[in-house]
Amino acid sequence: xxxxxxxxxxxxxxxxxxxxxxxxxxVDLRVQTxxxxxxxxxxxxxxxxxxxxxTKFIQPSAGEIRFKxxxxxSAMPATIARLGMVRxxxxxxxxxxxxxxxxxxxxxxxxxxxxxxxxxxEQALHRFDEDVHDLMTQVGLEPLVYTRAADxxxxxxRALELATTLALKPELILLDEPMAGMxxxxxxxxxxxxxxxxxxxxxxxxxxxxxxxxxxxxKITVLRRGxxxxxxxxxxxxxxxxxxxAYMGGAHG
Amino acid sequence: MAxxxxxxxxxxxxxxQSYGLLAVVAAVAVLAPLVIYPLxxxxxxxxxxxxxxxxxxxxxxxxxxxxxxxxxxxxAYAFAQAAKVWGWPFEVSILFGVVVGAALGFAFGxxxxxxxxxxxxxxxxxxxxxxxxxxxxxxxxGGEDGIQNVPRGSLLGLIDLRDTxxxxxxxxxxxxxxxxxxxxxxxxxxxxxxxxxxxxxxxVTSLGxxxxxxxxxxxxxxxxxxxxxxxxxxxxxxxxxLSDVSWHISGEVVLMVLIGGIGTLSGPLFGAIFVxxxxxxxxxxxxxxxxxxxLVFMACVMLFRRGFYGETVEYLRTRLLSGPQAxxxxxx
Amino acid sequence: xxxxxxxxxxxxxxxxxxGLINGSFYALLSxxxxxxxxxxxxxxxxxxxxxxxxxxxxxxxxxxxxxGYWPSLVLTPLIVGAFGALFERTMxxxxxxxxxxxxxxxxxxxxxxxxxxxxxxxxxxxxxxAVPPSLTGVYNLGFMVLPIYRAWVIVASLTxxxxxxxxxxxxxxxxxxxxxxxxxxxxxxxxxNVPLILTLTYAAGVxxxxxxxxxxxxxxxxxxxxxxxxxxxxxxxxVIGGMGSIMGxxxxxxxxxxxxxxxxxxxxxxxxxxxxxxxxxxxxxRPAGLFGKDK
Ligand SMILES: Nc1ncnc2c1ncn2[C@@H]1O[C@H](COP(=O)(O)OP(=O)(O)OP(=O)(O)O)[C@@H](O)[C@H]1O
Ligand SMILES: [Mg+2]
Numbered sequence: 001x002x003x004x005x006x007x008x009x010x011x012x013x014x015x016x017x018x019x020x021x022x023x024x025x026x027v028d029l030r031v032q033t034x035x036x037x038x039x040x041x042x043x044x045x046x047x048x049x050x051x052x053x054x055t056k057f058i059q060p061s062a063g064e065i066r067f068k069x070x071x072x073x074s075a076m077p078a079t080i081a082r083l084g085m086v087r088x089x090x091x092x093x094x095x096x097x098x099x100x101x102x103x104x105x106x107x108x109x110x111x112x113x114x115x116x117x118x119x120x121x122e123q124a125l126h127r128f129d130e131d132v133h134d135l136m137t138q139v140g141l142e143p144l145v146y147t148r149a150a151d152x153x154x155x156x157x158r159a160l161e162l163a164t165t166l167a168l169k170p171e172l173i174l175l176d177e178p179m180a181g182m183x184x185x186x187x188x189x190x191x192x193x194x195x196x197x198x199x200x201x202x203x204x205x206x207x208x209x210x211x212x213x214x215x216x217x218x219k220i221t222v223l224r225r226g227x228x229x230x231x232x233x234x235x236x237x238x239x240x241x242x243x244x245x246a247y248m249g250g251a252h253g
Numbered sequence: 254m255a256x257x258x259x260x261x262x263x264x265x266x267x268x269x270q271s272y273g274l275l276a277v278v279a280a281v282a283v284l285a286p287l288v289i290y291p292l293x294x295x296x297x298x299x300x301x302x303x304x305x306x307x308x309x310x311x312x313x314x315x316x317x318x319x320x321x322x323x324x325x326x327x328x329a330y331a332f333a334q335a336a337k338v339w340g341w342p343f344e345v346s347i348l349f350g351v352v353v354g355a356a357l358g359f360a361f362g363x364x365x366x367x368x369x370x371x372x373x374x375x376x377x378x379x380x381x382x383x384x385x386x387x388x389x390x391x392x393x394x395g396g397e398d399g400i401q402n403v404p405r406g407s408l409l410g411l412i413d414l415r416d417t418x419x420x421x422x423x424x425x426x427x428x429x430x431x432x433x434x435x436x437x438x439x440x441x442x443x444x445x446x447x448x449x450x451x452x453x454x455x456x457v458t459s460l461g462x463x464x465x466x467x468x469x470x471x472x473x474x475x476x477x478x479x480x481x482x483x484x485x486x487x488x489x490x491x492x493x494x495l496s497d498v499s500w501h502i503s504g505e506v507v508l509m510v511l512i513g514g515i516g517t518l519s520g521p522l523f524g525a526i527f528v529x530x531x532x533x534x535x536x537x538x539x540x541x542x543x544x545x546x547x548l549v550f551m552a553c554v555m556l557f558r559r560g561f562y563g564e565t566v567e568y569l570r571t572r573l574l575s576g577p578q579a580x581x582x583x584x585x
Numbered sequence: 586x587x588x589x590x591x592x593x594x595x596x597x598x599x600x601x602x603x604g605l606i607n608g609s610f611y612a613l614l615s616x617x618x619x620x621x622x623x624x625x626x627x628x629x630x631x632x633x634x635x636x637x638x639x640x641x642x643x644x645x646x647x648x649x650x651x652x653g654y655w656p657s658l659v660l661t662p663l664i665v666g667a668f669g670a671l672f673e674r675t676m677x678x679x680x681x682x683x684x685x686x687x688x689x690x691x692x693x694x695x696x697x698x699x700x701x702x703x704x705x706x707x708x709x710x711x712x713x714x715a716v717p718p719s720l721t722g723v724y725n726l727g728f729m730v731l732p733i734y735r736a737w738v739i740v741a742s743l744t745x746x747x748x749x750x751x752x753x754x755x756x757x758x759x760x761x762x763x764x765x766x767x768x769x770x771x772x773x774x775x776x777x778n779v780p781l782i783l784t785l786t787y788a789a790g791v792x793x794x795x796x797x798x799x800x801x802x803x804x805x806x807x808x809x810x811x812x813x814x815x816x817x818x819x820x821x822x823x824v825i826g827g828m829g830s831i832m833g834x835x836x837x838x839x840x841x842x843x844x845x846x847x848x849x850x851x852x853x854x855x856x857x858x859x860x861x862x863x864x865x866x867x868x869x870x871r872p873a874g875l876f877g878k879d880k
Binding site: 273317319364365367368370371372374375376378379381382383386387390500501504507511540541542543544545546547548549550551553554555558 | 680683702705718814820858860864865
């Protein structure tokens with residue numbers, strides 16, 4: 001039994017219906033503070049939809065969301081981010097025509113709430129340079145500081161997105177398939193990065209592949225057709241018959 | 254160790270060249286009224302400011318407004334009313350025009366920003382038409398005649414503005430200061446957020462910012478500057494009329510921005526010169542302005558969407574700068 | 586004399602009828618806009634200009650060629666539609682890949698150019714078009730007299746609207762059109778000629794505007810600016826209704842026309858503002874529009 005305060009994010013009876021199609025059918029989810037929690041499931045299971053619900057990018061049809069004990073079911077997406085739950089997107093989401101430097105600086109501006117000064121000079125923004133440097137170093141983008149985001153490789157775009165997410169000093173990070181579409185080298189670098197993040201932050205991460213999350217996650221939740229079918233450690237989940245059949249069915253269907 | 258990064262922007266001309274260019278432009282601006290009819294120049298200046306103000310939302314916030322005539326013309330009426338009927342001094346009346354422009358912009362923004370893309374554009378157009386109908390019916394606007402013979406007065410009670418050349422220099426100073434402020438705004442902390450919203454609004458939301466508020470501020474600032482342009486024009490021509498609030502004016506100023514180059518700092522200024530000149534020459538030729546403006550519009554959309562300035566810059570970039578500095582190192 | 590809310594019934598009924606006529610035109614035009622938007626993702630700013638051209642074509646057919654009302658009711662939509670098809674083929678098509686603000690601007694330019702051209706040729710004043718002999722006269726309904734032509738316009742345009750709705754919602758052609766809207770690449774894979782569909786859709790949409798123009802000619806003055814003042818109101822109608830639903834655009838158009846007519850009875854000065862005020866209220870209370878589907 002988990003004590004209430006250990007649980008940073010809690011969703012109860014979350015449900016989403018898209019014009020008759022039930023995408024999320026009453027899911028309960030508890031993310032424990034400090035955990036790296038993985039959310040897996042076959043294509044179309046509703047993983048991204050669940051992320052969108054948790055961060056309020058779409059409105060749930062029913063259910064309740066609590067973050068740090070506070071009811072955020074009717075909060076705006078921007079408010080959620082302010083409270084410390086910051087997400088990334090399945091399709092990497094950067095500012096394509098801005099440089100790596102500018103991309104990260106925007107996030108730092110947002111965090112410092114230095115966003116309204118329309119009368120102030122650009123020089124004022126250089127106060128963020130030191131933090132930009134730190135973040136770039138963390139994700140290994142420092143050599144590409146003046147490259148436009150659009151010109152980055154796929155893996156580097158994801159790293160950049162991660163850096164902008166970290167700039168907000170989030171308490172809970174939601175990552176939607178951070179390694180999908182990456183080459184082997186990028187996967188290793190990113191998974192090492194995520195592991196190091198998880199030492200300081202709580203992470204909820206969507207992943208397709210059970211194997212990838214096997215050795216880095218503390219807890220795994222398996223979703224299929226909008227329903228939670230299993231939850232627990234890797235060994236528990238992997239032993240579950242329904243999970244096996246879902247993955248077999250998913251592979252052939 | 255302290256780190257400091259550059260604001261990376263490819264330069265097309267060296268600093269020396271740009272000072273040279275600036276000196277030429279300044280000389281032309283100062284000497285122009287000796288050669289060209291000053292009232293025409295004032296009109297050009299007003300539309301430069303108007304186009305630059307519109308570009309603030311179209312180019313830098315990604316919001317295409319087809320309702321800016323309401324701010325321009327609304328402020329013109331406000332100025333005329335204040336200066337003529339209430340007898341307020343020049344600078345206070347101008348300020349009143351700016352306030353009316355800003356207030357209208359804020360109100361438009363509150364309503365229009367609830368929808369995106371083309372809906373936004375249609376809403377601004379409809380709201381401006383509503384202002385037009387109000388102007389047709391309101392008692393103080395003088396119907397078809399407008400408000401005529403508005404006194405210019407003097408600046409701070411010191412400089413007599415009845416002399417059009419003096420007026421030109423006053424307007425020149427005001428417009429240049431505003432254009433510099435617009436430039437500063439585009440690169441300000443706020444300007445960077447605005448640019449990010451245009452690039453990827455969802456991501457900005459996920460970074461914890463309520464994007465509507467930033468769009469609203471941008472829209473209000475743009476409306477305030479458009480109001481200033483309208484008030485200045487009304488003071489120069491001593492007249493505020495229905496045509497200043499009509500949708501044709503909203504269209505013309507969009508054309509100025511489009512011809513010059515959407516989202517470039519100096520493009521709209523060239524666009525304004527060009528369109529005001531077309532209007533001037535057509536007035537005497539008997540050809541209808543809207544036919545020509547419409548055709549130029551179509552040609553522009555079909556042939557050079559980046560606009561005159563944008564296309565030139567692109568040409569120079571590919572021609573002159575084919576070194577490593579032009580295209581930052583790709584990482585593919 | 587019968588009165589309602591202190592207003593003679595005849596006056597009230599008269600305004601409701603004028604409202605229905607305006608509403609029919611709003612419905613016909615917003616229907617065309619919705620079809621074009623649905624399939625081409627283009628806001629056809631020139632829609633009002635096509636309506637104006639339709640009125641002029643009909644007037645021109647009578648004046649220069651002696652072709653009367655009934656044949657021109659068929660010829661006008663064809664001529665306007667053909668012009669639209671040409672425009673789509675030569676220009677609009679090239680902009681599909683770009684931000685759709687560019688197609689809005691292109692059609693905006695076309696609207697300006699057409700209006701300017703007709704004003705240049707025919708001046709700003711209006712031309713009148715006589716009501717066809719077969720439709721002159723009035724019905725006496727007891728509480729009001731109803732000009733036959735006006736009754737005909739309401740019936741005819743509603744028939745066209747409902748017919749279009751039936752074609753799109755209930756036939757296999759319509760099903761294919763709707764599929765093309767939702768998933769163009771899939772439809773292409775089924776061997777349907779999507780570019781042709783797009784051209785025909787645009788032609789049909791603007792043809793409807795031309796038809797509206799031909800029907801409007803005997804009621805309003807045929808003048809170069811008859812389109813631009815109408816199209817801005819129709820845009821407000823479209824914002825109110827949302828373009829997601831064909832029936833929605835028809836109903837919203839009629840409803841607003843009638844509402845405008847009623848406002849004229851009770852607050853004459855506010856009547857021109859009615860549609861805009863409703864638009865503001867709808868945006869504040871239900872931002873997606875009455876029948877809107879977007880978010
Ligand atoms: N906005 C929407 N409207 C209608 N249906 C939607 C919408 N978003 C998602 N769906 C449907 O909901 C289901 C779940 O989608 P979701 O993207 O959440 O799956 P996922 O688990 O993230 O899949 P993947 O592994 O492919 O990313 C899918 O069947 C999808 O088609
Ligand atoms: Mg997904």
